[in-house]
Amino acid sequence: MLKLGVPSKGRLMEKTFDWFGARGVTLRKSGSEREYAGAVDGIDGMELVLLSAGEIPRELAAGNIHLGVTGSDLVREKLANWDSHVTELTQMGFGGADLIVAVPQAWVDVDTLDDLDAAAAAFRARHGFRLRIATKYHRLAREFLREQGVADYQLVDSQGATEGTVKNETAEAIADITSTGETLRANGLKILEDGLIHASQATLFRGRRRDWTDAQRATMKSLQNTLAI
Amino acid sequence: MAHMLSISTEARRLLDLFVAQGAQVVASDVLLPADTLLDLYGEDIRGRAYLTTDPLRGEMVLRPDFTVPVVQWHMQSHADPARYTYAGKVFRKQDSDETRANEYVQVGYEVFDGQNPAAADAEVFALFADALAGLPLRAATGDIGLLMAAVGGLRTTQARKNALLRHIWRPRRFKALLQRYAGKVPVPASRRALLAASDPFANAGPDIGLRSRAEVEQRIAALRADAAAAPISGEELALIDALLGLHETAPHVLSALRDIAVDMPAINSAVTRMAQRLDALAARGVDVETLEFEGSYGRTSLEYYDGFVFGFYAVDAPDRPPVATGGRYDALTARLGQGRAVPAVGGVIRPDLMEALH
Numbered sequence: 001m002l003k004l005g006v007p008s009k010g011r012l013m014e015k016t017f018d019w020f021g022a023r024g025v026t027l028r029k030s031g032s033e034r035e036y037a038g039a040v041d042g043i044d045g046m047e048l049v050l051l052s053a054g055e056i057p058r059e060l061a062a063g064n065i066h067l068g069v070t071g072s073d074l075v076r077e078k079l080a081n082w083d084s085h086v087t088e089l090t091q092m093g094f095g096g097a098d099l100i101v102a103v104p105q106a107w108v109d110v111d112t113l114d115d116l117d118a119a120a121a122a123f124r125a126r127h128g129f130r131l132r133i134a135t136k137y138h139r140l141a142r143e144f145l146r147e148q149g150v151a152d153y154q155l156v157d158s159q160g161a162t163e164g165t166v167k168n169e170t171a172e173a174i175a176d177i178t179s180t181g182e183t184l185r186a187n188g189l190k191i192l193e194d195g196l197i198h199a200s201q202a203t204l205f206r207g208r209r210r211d212w213t214d215a216q217r218a219t220m221k222s223l224q225n226t227l228a229i
Numbered sequence: 230m231a232h233m234l235s236i237s238t239e240a241r242r243l244l245d246l247f248v249a250q251g252a253q254v255v256a257s258d259v260l261l262p263a264d265t266l267l268d269l270y271g272e273d274i275r276g277r278a279y280l281t282t283d284p285l286r287g288e289m290v291l292r293p294d295f296t297v298p299v300v301q302w303h304m305q306s307h308a309d310p311a312r313y314t315y316a317g318k319v320f321r322k323q324d325s326d327e328t329r330a331n332e333y334v335q336v337g338y339e340v341f342d343g344q345n346p347a348a349a350d351a352e353v354f355a356l357f358a359d360a361l362a363g364l365p366l367r368a369a370t371g372d373i374g375l376l377m378a379a380v381g382g383l384r385t386t387q388a389r390k391n392a393l394l395r396h397i398w399r400p401r402r403f404k405a406l407l408q409r410y411a412g413k414v415p416v417p418a419s420r421r422a423l424l425a426a427s428d429p430f431a432n433a434g435p436d437i438g439l440r441s442r443a444e445v446e447q448r449i450a451a452l453r454a455d456a457a458a459a460p461i462s463g464e465e466l467a468l469i470d471a472l473l474g475l476h477e478t479a480p481h482v483l484s485a486l487r488d489i490a491v492d493m494p495a496i497n498s499a500v501t502r503m504a505q506r507l508d509a510l511a512a513r514g515v516d517v518e519t520l521e522f523e524g525s526y527g528r529t530s531l532e533y534y535d536g537f538v539f540g541f542y543a544v545d546a547p548d549r550p551p552v553a554t555g556g557r558y559d560a561l562t563a564r565l566g567q568g569r570a571v572p573a574v575g576g577v578i579r580p581d582l583m584e585a586l587h
Contacts, residue, residue: 080324080325081324081325081327104434104435104436104437104438104440105432105433105434105435106430106433106434106435106436106437106438106442106445107440107445108423108429108430108432108433108445108449109423109429109445109448109449109452111417111419111420111423112417112419112420114405114406114409115420117402118392118448119440119444119448121392121395122444122447122448123440123444126444127439129268130268130271131440138275139276139324142272142273142275142276143276145272146272146273146276147401148401148402149396149399149400149401149402149403149405150402151271151395151396151399151402152271153271153272154267154271154272155272155275166437166438167437167438169438169439171438172438172439172440188434188435188437190434193417193419
């Protein structure tokens with residue numbers, strides 16, 4: 001069996017079903033609505049596995065699923081050296097969101113990373129600790145800020161409602177996902193001009209493990225033909 | 230197993246060698262409080278060290294190097310001068326290269342002695358060169374102090390010098406700052422608009438977070454002062470580039486530096502220190518005529534070296550991590566010493582990488 005992992009709920013799941021459906025492959029939940037098992041019609045030898053979008057990168061790397069649909073941000077965040085574990089087969093054109101660095105609008109002196117770095121230096125000297133940036137994307141944020149040469153900051157973990165951390169004074173800035181920027185503005189934040197860390201979208205990935213059977217390879221070939229990828 | 234045994238035999242040999250030089254053996258916990266390291270190195274340490282949580286002691290880190298424990302040991306021991314040695318495992322996450330070891334033995338030698346820095350630099354380097362003699366290694370050297378002196382001597386504002394000094398160890402940001410201060414890149418439109426605005430806070434949005442309105446105003450004042458400052462001259466920019474671009478044998482570099490110092494007298498004392506160091510190295514039997522020197526060497530390591538820096542690399546495998554590294558870290562002792570600072574120089578050798586050369 002060739003296992004395809006798909007997000008188990010919400011718009012990402014529906015859009016994924018639509019995307020495959022439009023290309024002649026029908027994905028459906030088997031049994032009741034609450035069950036996380038599924039079926040694939042139109043391709044023999046395929047099995048649908050419904051799981052959390054955040055777990056799909058790890059399961060792909062481990063070889064527990066062979067193909068998976070998830071955000072390109074999650075793959076880069078969850079897997080060190082992501083491109084040695086998975087290959088991007090195709091971007092799917094939905095689920096778009098940008099991982100960005102945002103600061104309070106009240107910081108009229110900060111519009112670029114250069115400004116953020118200077119503000120961080122002054123902040124640390126004044127407050128005695130490094131400027132805090134709240135995020136759940138630790139790897140991506142850290143790599144980006146290191147590459148850009150930003151200093152005197154620290155990342156603080158925030159698994160949800162990250163836009164509220166500045167107002168709550170548990171962070172001074174954030175690195176988070178946004179699609180329209182509406183929530184950011186509502187929380188008094190603005191995006192830095194050069195603060196785009198990664199432009200993410202739903203992507204079909206293939207695990208790079210080489211222990212596939214001939215039957216799995218054949219199924220993969222027929223899927224690629226059907227999807228025209 | 231035989232491999233591990235020979236590594237520990239080699240570690241023991243090095244430790245004995247350093248003890249014979251008069252070094253006192255220092256022990257350190259494997260599990261260290263994370264706060265000092267985090268404050269010192271920042272986020273980079275999270276990417277490179279294993280952090281864990283203790284229910285009572287808070288965040289802890291698996292020893293990523295011995296530098297901090299040894300400096301703390303010294304600051305409590307009050308011995309001066311002092312020489313220390315240690316051998317033990319350190320632990321480093323390898324985020325991008327699985328073939329690199331994530332735990333390995335380091336044997337170190339550290340000298341806390343402010344009497345004669347050039348002699349102390351030479352002592353550590355020559356000792357390492359002896360300890361590694363016969364192995365197919367190439368030595369690289371540099372001196373962060375030269376670049377710091379050059380920045381300190383720029384004809385520009387102290388604020389700009391401080392900003393450049395802060396980024397000595399981040400070459401990309403350093404270069405971007407230098408280009409901006411030299412007027413080589415256009416001022417961002419947002420910055421121009423801010424400086425031109427009669428009320429910069431007209432569309433400011435709500436005052437949220439710890440960074441206050443007063444802090445923002447202070448920075449605007451600093452930006453106005455910076456906008457009024459004259460650009461760093463093209464000549465000075467070229468001198469910094471020339472300094473960073475040096476890559477030659479040490480005597481050639483020294484004479485090039487003396488040429489640069491004619492137009493940039495601020496580096497004179499750093500150049501003199503380098504000349505003294507080369508003399509001290511020669512007196513210890515190091516062949517300085519063939520010793521390589523790179524103007525930008527040591528700028529991408531963790532930010533604490535601020536003077537002489539060196540590394541020993543496998544001749545046949547330049548991409549492998551260095552077998553030995555070291556340097557001077559005066560500023561670090563000042564930061565960890567709570568008011569006390571002791572000039573310090575030292576380095577570490579990795580017996581596992583020595584073994585891999587056989």
